Amino acid sequence: MGFSFLPKEFKFYDLFEKQAACAVEAASLFKELVTKSAIIDSDALHRMHEIEHQGDGITHDILDRLNKTFITPFDREDIHSLAKELDDIIDMLYAIVNRMKTYKVNANDKNLIEFALIISESTHAVECAVKGLRDGKNLKSVIESCIEINRLENVGDTLRDNVLADLFETSKDPIDVIKRKEIYQAAETVLDICEDVAHVVQSILVKQA
Amino acid sequence: MGFSFLPKEFKFYDLFEKQAACAVEAASLFKELVTKSAIIDSDALHRMHEIEHQGDGITHDILDRLNKTFITPFDREDIHSLAKELDDIIDMLYAIVNRMKTYKVNANDKNLIEFALIISESTHAVECAVKGLRDGKNLKSVIESCIEINRLENVGDTLRDNVLADLFETSKDPIDVIKRKEIYQAAETVLDICEDVAHVVQSILVKQA
Amino acid sequence: MGFSFLPKEFKFYDLFEKQAACAVEAASLFKELVTKSAIIDSDALHRMHEIEHQGDGITHDILDRLNKTFITPFDREDIHSLAKELDDIIDMLYAIVNRMKTYKVNANDKNLIEFALIISESTHAVECAVKGLRDGKNLKSVIESCIEINRLENVGDTLRDNVLADLFETSKDPIDVIKRKEIYQAAETVLDICEDVAHVVQSILVKQA
Numbered sequence: 001m002g003f004s005f006l007p008k009e010f011k012f013y014d015l016f017e018k019q020a021a022c023a024v025e026a027a028s029l030f031k032e033l034v035t036k037s038a039i040i041d042s043d044a045l046h047r048m049h050e051i052e053h054q055g056d057g058i059t060h061d062i063l064d065r066l067n068k069t070f071i072t073p074f075d076r077e078d079i080h081s082l083a084k085e086l087d088d089i090i091d092m093l094y095a096i097v098n099r100m101k102t103y104k105v106n107a108n109d110k111n112l113i114e115f116a117l118i119i120s121e122s123t124h125a126v127e128c129a130v131k132g133l134r135d136g137k138n139l140k141s142v143i144e145s146c147i148e149i150n151r152l153e154n155v156g157d158t159l160r161d162n163v164l165a166d167l168f169e170t171s172k173d174p175i176d177v178i179k180r181k182e183i184y185q186a187a188e189t190v191l192d193i194c195e196d197v198a199h200v201v202q203s204i205l206v207k208q209a
Numbered sequence: 210m211g212f213s214f215l216p217k218e219f220k221f222y223d224l225f226e227k228q229a230a231c232a233v234e235a236a237s238l239f240k241e242l243v244t245k246s247a248i249i250d251s252d253a254l255h256r257m258h259e260i261e262h263q264g265d266g267i268t269h270d271i272l273d274r275l276n277k278t279f280i281t282p283f284d285r286e287d288i289h290s291l292a293k294e295l296d297d298i299i300d301m302l303y304a305i306v307n308r309m310k311t312y313k314v315n316a317n318d319k320n321l322i323e324f325a326l327i328i329s330e331s332t333h334a335v336e337c338a339v340k341g342l343r344d345g346k347n348l349k350s351v352i353e354s355c356i357e358i359n360r361l362e363n364v365g366d367t368l369r370d371n372v373l374a375d376l377f378e379t380s381k382d383p384i385d386v387i388k389r390k391e392i393y394q395a396a397e398t399v400l401d402i403c404e405d406v407a408h409v410v411q412s413i414l415v416k417q418a
Numbered sequence: 419m420g421f422s423f424l425p426k427e428f429k430f431y432d433l434f435e436k437q438a439a440c441a442v443e444a445a446s447l448f449k450e451l452v453t454k455s456a457i458i459d460s461d462a463l464h465r466m467h468e469i470e471h472q473g474d475g476i477t478h479d480i481l482d483r484l485n486k487t488f489i490t491p492f493d494r495e496d497i498h499s500l501a502k503e504l505d506d507i508i509d510m511l512y513a514i515v516n517r518m519k520t521y522k523v524n525a526n527d528k529n530l531i532e533f534a535l536i537i538s539e540s541t542h543a544v545e546c547a548v549k550g551l552r553d554g555k556n557l558k559s560v561i562e563s564c565i566e567i568n569r570l571e572n573v574g575d576t577l578r579d580n581v582l583a584d585l586f587e588t589s590k591d592p593i594d595v596i597k598r599k600e601i602y603q604a605a606e607t608v609l610d611i612c613e614d615v616a617h618v619v620q621s622i623l624v625k626q627a
Contacts, residue, residue, distance in 0.1 A: 067624040077286075077495075102579045103586055161311045168312055174383035174592035178599070181387070206276040286495075370520045377521055383592035390596070415485040 012073050013134040015062045019086040020123075020130040022055040026093040027123040027190075031116040033097060038108050040101040048097045055090040059083050074133075074204045082204075085197045086130075089123065089190060096186045103179040111163045115156065115187035122152040122194040129201045142205060146198040156191035160184055221282050222343040224271045228295040229332075229339040231264040235302040236332040236399075240325040242306060247317050249310040257306045264299035268292050283342075283413045291413075294406045295339075298332065298399060305395045312388040320372045324365065324396035331361040331403040338410045351414060355407040365400035369393055430491050431552040433480045434500060438541075438548040440473040441507040445541040445608075448511050449534040456526055458519040466515045473508040477501050492551075492622045500622075503615045504548075507541065507608060514604045521597040529581045533574065533605035540570040540612040547619045560623060564616040574609035578602055 029051060033044050062083040066072065072079055100107055125148040132142030163184050171177050238260060242253050271292040275281065281288055309316055334357040341351030372393050380386050447469060451462050480501040484490065490497055518525055543566040550560030581602050589595050 063621065064624060067621055098579065102583045104583075161307065165311045165313075168384065168388070174387065175586065175595060177384060177387060178592065178595060179586070203272065203276055206273060370516065374520045374522070377593065377597070383596065386593060386596060412481065412485055415482060 011065065012062065012079065015058055015065070016082060016086070016130050016133070017127075019055060019058045019062070019083065020127040022051060022058060023086055023089040024120075024123045024127050026051045026055070026090045027116070027120045030093050030097065031113075031120050034107050034109065034112040034116045036108075038106065039104065040097055040107050042101075045097055045101050048094050052090050052094040055087055059087040075207060078200055078204050078207075081200045082130075082197065085193055085200060086126070088193045089126070089197070092186060092190050092193060093119070096183060096190075099183055099186065103183070105179050105183060109180075111159075111184060112187065114159055115184070115190075118152050118156050118159065119187065119190050119194075122149055122156075122191055125149045125152065126194050126197050129198060133201065133204060136208070139205065142201060146202055149194050149198040153191045153195040156188045160188040220274065221271070221288065224267055224274070225291060225295070225339050225342070226336075228264060228267045228271070228292065229336040231260060231267060232295055232298040233329075233332045233336050235260045235264070235299045236325070236329045239302050239306065240322075240329050243316050243318065243321040243325045245317075247315065248313065249306055249316050251310075254306055254310050257303050261299050261303040264296055268296040284416060287409055287413050287416075290409045291339075291406065294402055294409060295335070297402045298335070298406070301395060301399050301402060302328075305392060305399075308392055308395065312392070314388050314392060318389075320368075320393060321396065323368055324393070324399075327361050327365050327368065328396065328399050328403075331358055331365075331400055334358045334361065335403050335406050338407060342410065342413060345417070348414065351410065355411055358403050358407040362400045362404040365397045369397040429483065430480070430497065433476055433483070434504070434548050434551070435545075437473060437476045437480070437501065437504040438545040440469060440476060441504055442538075442541045442545050444469045444473070444508045444511040445534070445538045448515065449531075449538045451515060452525050452527065452530040452534045454526075456524065457522065458515055458525050460519075463515055463519050466512050470508050470512040473505055477505040493625060496618055496622050496625075499618045500548075500615065503611055503618060504544070506611045507544070507615070510604060510608050510611060511537075514601060514608075517601055517604065521601070523597050523601060527598075529577075529602060530605065532577055533602070533608075536570050536574050536577065537605065537608050537612075540567055540574075540609055543567045543570065544612050544615050547616060551619065551622060554626070557623065560619065564620055567612050567616040571609045571613040574606045578606040 026048065029048055033040060033048075037044060062079065066076060066079050066083075099105075125145045129142050129145035129149065132138040132145065164181060167177055167180055167184070171180070235257065238257055242249060242257075246253060271288065275285060275288050275292075334354045338351050338354035338358065341347040341354065373390060376386055376389055376393070380389070444466065447466055451458060451466075455462060480497065484494060484497050484501075543563045547560050547563035547567065550556040550563065582599060585595060585598055585602070589598070
């Protein structure tokens with residue numbers, strides 16, 4: 001038979017799974033850092049940078065392959081969006097850790113720990129959703145993962161509102177408010193990006209139905 | 210004849226008009242809240258949330274229909290952009306009201322009232338532009354609505370500049386500056402999104418010409 | 419022969435080169451303003467507004483032509499992205515200067531001068547990359563320009579981190595922190611947008627390979 005579209009198609013699924021695993025790893029490191037560290041030092045930032053760099057490589061591979069492949073397992077624009085959103089999760093986590101180091105904020109912050117737990121759960125659901133794309137039979141589990149990602153985004157919204165209300169109520173130091181407000185809002189944005197991934201996944205499913 | 214593309218096409222127009230009406234309603238509630246309320250309480254936020262939820266449903270309907278329909282009344286990417294931008298208008302208005310409640314800012318603020326009036330006018334022009342898409346004969350009125358949306362965006366830019374200059378000049382409380390600066394900039398962003406809607410509408414018109 | 423696709427194709431290249439030249443001009447004026455001015459007055463803002471207005475005209479021309487042209491020299495979505503990102507460079511530079519006037523910040527700031535130099539270099543590299551698109555033989559120089567744009571974005575990231583760390587460490591005035599933080603972050607964003615241009619250019623090259 002000497003000719004097959006399948007290898008290329010499988011390769012896309014492989015790469016998306018690698019990218020989703022990378023997002024899970026970034027979220028896991030973020031959780032570790034805010035749970036165990038008092039401050040973010042160069043070592044901590046370097047560890048996150050390694051993951052971010054690895055994620056960039058995978059994203060580049062996907063987009064490069066997309067540009068060179070005529071037949072794709074699902075819509076070209078969906079492949080592009082999915083790669084971009086998964087990359088954005090990792091980039092945003094790196095940006096937060098970098099900001100925390102630059103601003104010298106205390107990493108061991110109960111609000112950040114709460115965000116980190118939700119973000120970690122959401123990236124695990126993202127990984128399930130992305131894995132389910134490969135196997136058409138797991139439709140139900142993909143949909144459940146997407147619902148879970150949406151639920152966690154709502155939980156994150158409420159957390160951000162409570163945390164900001166509390167910050168404005170209790171902090172008397174405007175400089176501290178500026179720093180922490182930016183970091184809490186960025187943490188919530190990670191959950192928004194996970195929700196964007198869920199939207200792309202749902203759009204792929206609908207088209208295949 | 211038993212077969213027709215028309216029902217599906219009409220349905221898109223119906224849904225876009227519902228979505229634009231929803232944006233008008235959100236802008237109208239925003240105007241009411243900043244004009245009549247001293248503070249944004251849970252009731253006020255709940256009312257805006259209802260509209261936002263309704264808008265989400267319509268957006269979901271449009272994107273779902275888009276994914277399942279082969280023949281569309283205009284370019285697929287334009288349908289996607291138009292649905293997304295109209296949804297963004299409503300989401301941003303909800304986000305502003307939510308922020309006002311969270312930050313406990315005084316709702317009855319002459320700057321916010323001015324923004325609310327411009328936003329209300331702009332959403333009315335958005336509704337006219339969207340309604341005009343259905344009927345090819347109303348080209349002139351659609352173009353006039355788009356010009357009006359662009360004009361209002363410029364008015365909003367100038368208002369934001371004046372309001373921020375004034376805020377920095379007069380407020381001695383940095384925490385107050387942080388809160389109100391974010392809310393004024395978000396109010397101006399609503400007008401930017403209305404302008405994005407006008408761009409999509411104009412792009413649809415050009416392609417149909 | 420009476421018939422040719424070439425004129426239309428050439429026109430796209432002409433317009434992109436005009437747009438890139440406009441970005442170079444905006445960056446050059448920005449450098450002049452932060453180097454020579456003590457404050458941004460109406461005259462300075464007006465000069466930047468002229469360039470921004472000219473850039474808008476070119477962007478509109480490209481998008482209009484795109485909507486009316488069936489055969490394009492490269493993918494429609496890439497033409498759209500390239501026009502949008504080049505326009506965003508100019509818009510962001512205008513927004514920074516406008517913000518500086520509104521906030522009455524001191525223009526003659528050593529950090530802004532450093533950003534302005536990097537932005538100017540990056541827009542020159544953007545211009546080289548865009549010019550190279552027309553002539554398939556200059557592939558190597560286009561790739562070198564893209565690498566240079568990526569390098570400058572990294573330089574800008576480090577500069578922003580250092581500048582913000584320093585701002586939080588030394589400024590005791592929260593209002594001053596609010597103003598300058600926003601302006602420094604916006605300056606770094608210009609370099610992010612230049613990098614987005616490089617990504618679009620690279621994607622066009624890969625597809626043509």
